[in-house]
Amino acid sequence: MKICLIIPPSDFLSDERVFMTLGILKVASVLEKAEHHVDVIDLSGISNYEKVVEDYCRSTEAGIFGLTATTPQLPSAMNVLQTIRNHRPDTKIILGGPHITLVNAAHKREQKLKINGRATTSFNQLFNDFDILVAGDGEEAVFRAIQEGAPKLIDADIPKDILFLDNKRLNELPFPARHLVDVNSYHYHIDGVRALSMIAQLGCPFECGFCGGRASPFLRKIRTRTSENIVAEMKHMFEKYGIRGFMMYDDELNVNKKIVELMNLIAKTQEDLGVEFRLRGFIKSELFTEEQAEAMYGAGFRWILVGFESGSPKILENINKKATRDENTRCFEIARRHGLKVKALMSIGHPGESNETVMDTRDWLLQIKPEDFDVTIITTYPGTPYYDYAIPHETESGIWVYTFEKTGDKLYSKEVDYRTTADYYKGNPEGGYKSFVYTDHLSPEQLVELRDFVEKDVREKLNIPFNPSAAAIRYEHSMGQMGRLPPNILRSTQ
Ligand code: B12
Numbered sequence: 111m112k113i114c115l116i117i118p119p120s121d122f123l124s125d126e127r128v129f130m131t132l133g134i135l136k137v138a139s140v141l142e143k144a145e146h147h148v149d150v151i152d153l154s155g156i157s158n159y160e161k162v163v164e165d166y167c168r169s170t171e172a173g174i175f176g177l178t179a180t181t182p183q184l185p186s187a188m189n190v191l192q193t194i195r196n197h198r199p200d201t202k203i204i205l206g207g208p209h210i211t212l213v214n215a216a217h218k219r220e221q222k223l224k225i226n227g228r229a230t231t232s233f234n235q236l237f238n239d240f241d242i243l244v245a246g247d248g249e250e251a252v253f254r255a256i257q258e259g260a261p262k263l264i265d266a267d268i269p270k271d272i273l274f275l276d277n278k279r280l281n282e283l284p285f286p287a288r289h290l291v292d293v294n295s296y297h298y299h300i301d302g303v304r305a306l307s308m309i310a311q312l313g314c315p316f317e318c319g320f321c322g323g324r325a326s327p328f329l330r331k332i333r334t335r336t337s338e339n340i341v342a343e344m345k346h347m348f349e350k351y352g353i354r355g356f357m358m359y360d361d362e363l364n365v366n367k368k369i370v371e372l373m374n375l376i377a378k379t380q381e382d383l384g385v386e387f388r389l390r391g392f393i394k395s396e397l398f399t400e401e402q403a404e405a406m407y408g409a410g411f412r413w414i415l416v417g418f419e420s421g422s423p424k425i426l427e428n429i430n431k432k433a434t435r436d437e438n439t440r441c442f443e444i445a446r447r448h449g450l451k452v453k454a455l456m457s458i459g460h461p462g463e464s465n466e467t468v469m470d471t472r473d474w475l476l477q478i479k480p481e482d483f484d485v486t487i488i489t490t491y492p493g494t495p496y497y498d499y500a501i502p503h504e505t506e507s508g509i510w511v512y513t514f515e516k517t518g519d520k521l522y523s524k525e526v527d528y529r530t531t532a533d534y535y536k537g538n539p540e541g542g543y544k545s546f547v548y549t550d551h552l553s554p555e556q557l558v559e560l561r562d563f564v565e566k567d568v569r570e571k572l573n574i575p576f577n578p579s580a581a582a583i584r585y586e587h588s589m590g591q592m593g594r595l596p597p598n599i600l601r602s603t604q
Pocket residue numbers: 115120129130131132133134136137175176177178179180181182183204205206207208209211212244246247248249251252255309312313320321322323329359360361486489491492535
């Protein structure tokens with residue numbers, strides 16, 4: 111039976127065709143390898159995406175639909191779900207991806223503690239809305255999900271289970287089916303070199319309070335492929351698409367103990383091929399060493415992204431970041447010594463955040479002078495410690511309170527129905543932000559004001575322009591040929 115996999119839009123991003131969604135393309139590639147007929151519909155950047163789904167439903171013989179969704183993508187995924195239900199009520203609809211994985215992990219925690227909390231409500235809603243839920247690795251689980259009579263929940267986020275991939279099986283998988291999206295419509299450059307994304311390793315063992323999946327082995331347990339296998343994917347991308355730029359999606363590249371070996375192999379591969387690569391990826395600051403930096407430069411890195419989060423020692427402690435401000439400064443200095451530019455990823459709205467701690471962040475940015483940075487306001491997504499450990503406010507309904515035990519500092523968050531709301535995440539840095547969190551010192555409005563101020567002030571002083579954005583495009587019925595959706599939206603295995 112034909113299977114249709116759908117990437118919902120992310121209209122909260124300022125440009126949706128920059129970073130492609132690799133997870134569902136990994137699912138597509140195993141289905142393709144098993145000779146299933148797969149259609150992939152990529153709705154990234156399509157404003158009237160429901161119309162696309164409607165037109166597709168009218169003409170397809172696909173009997174199974176699989177959707178992926180992060181939490182902010184969930185409202186559009188719900189619209190896609192409803193459109194399919196309206197036009198093809200006979201089909202089976204599967205939900206996979208980060209949101210359900212995180213909600214499932216948070217729900218399991220509540221079950222263990224015998225709490226009937228927010229995660230249980232969210233989980234039950236999705237359980238009723240979709241036919242099948244897949245949590246964790248999709249590559250094996252999808253085969254169970256498409257079987258007739260499959261259970262409603264397929265939990266592939268249990269390390270001892272056969273559905274949870276080990277390193278050996280990760281190495282055996284086909285590469286993500288990038289050919290099932292319009293690769294050329296994705297435009298990203300690293301130092302002027304056209305780049306595509308890839309993910310080499312999964313998982314990060316740290317426990318930052320705002321980070322999703324600290325209770326999910328899928329997102330927590332480090333799983334790596336061999337350096338040879340990672341380089342084989344790069345070579346494949348170079349040969350197939352002429353790509354020399356690689357944006358690495360790995361949570362934190364240097365939690366991999368073999369990072370230097372990997373970098374050296376990437377460098378050697380370029381010598382063998384007679385080309386020069388450019389790479390960009392995420393680094394955990396206190397683990398960064400001179401040796402790593404040198405090897406990374408040799409492999410073609412000119413940029414690293416570092417989640418420093420805050421310039422305030424107190425906030426770094428409250429985040430449970432495990433990196434001090436001095437270590438963050440040191441990381442920056444190592445990068446600079448080795449010719450690596452730094453994008454500093456900063457966030458505000460943590461427990462105990464105050465005017466003073468936000469200004470510490472601004473001052474630290476002005477002191478270290480990164481080549482680029484961004485400042486986001488925290489969202490307490492399901493599956494983050496800030497969400498999972500929060501308890502209902504004693505007097506105010508709809509408000510949840512997270513307390514960082516060591517310091518007693520608190521973070522308050524407003525209850526959100528993630529199926530309908532995505533206002534908490536806005537890509538537009540100029541006035542597009544909304545806060546659903548507050549602290550004892552700052553209201554949601556003050557957090558937004560301060561965020562906007564820090565971003566504007568630091569950009570002005572360091573002369574860093576705002577990132578460009580691209581408007582979504584409208585799908586016109588006439589864009590399709592002979593009743594088929596256009597190739598920037600639909601690609602098929604046959
Ligand atoms: C790279 C990345 C980005 C990139 C690219 C995103 C993209 N287009 O994929 C950018 C920078 C754009 C980005 C942005 C954001 N991201 Co991000 N990102 C990641 C990161 C580091 C890697 C993504 C990845 O490729 N993972 C590897 C693949 C294999 O995993 P996967 O996508 O989950 O897919 C597997 C399974 O979920 C499953 N599956 C997936 N879909 C389907 C569908 C079916 C039918 C089936 C059966 C199975 C299945 O099978 C796949 C293969 O095993 C993840 C962390 C992580 N390690 O996953 C965070 C992560 C996904 N991002 C996160 C967040 C919070 C964001 C932002 C909201 C940032 C913000 N400021 O708050 C935005 C939102 C973007 C969006 N479109 O929704 C959170 C998600 C939280 C949540 N509740 O959804 C994560 C988990 C980080 C974290 N630990 O907190 N992100």
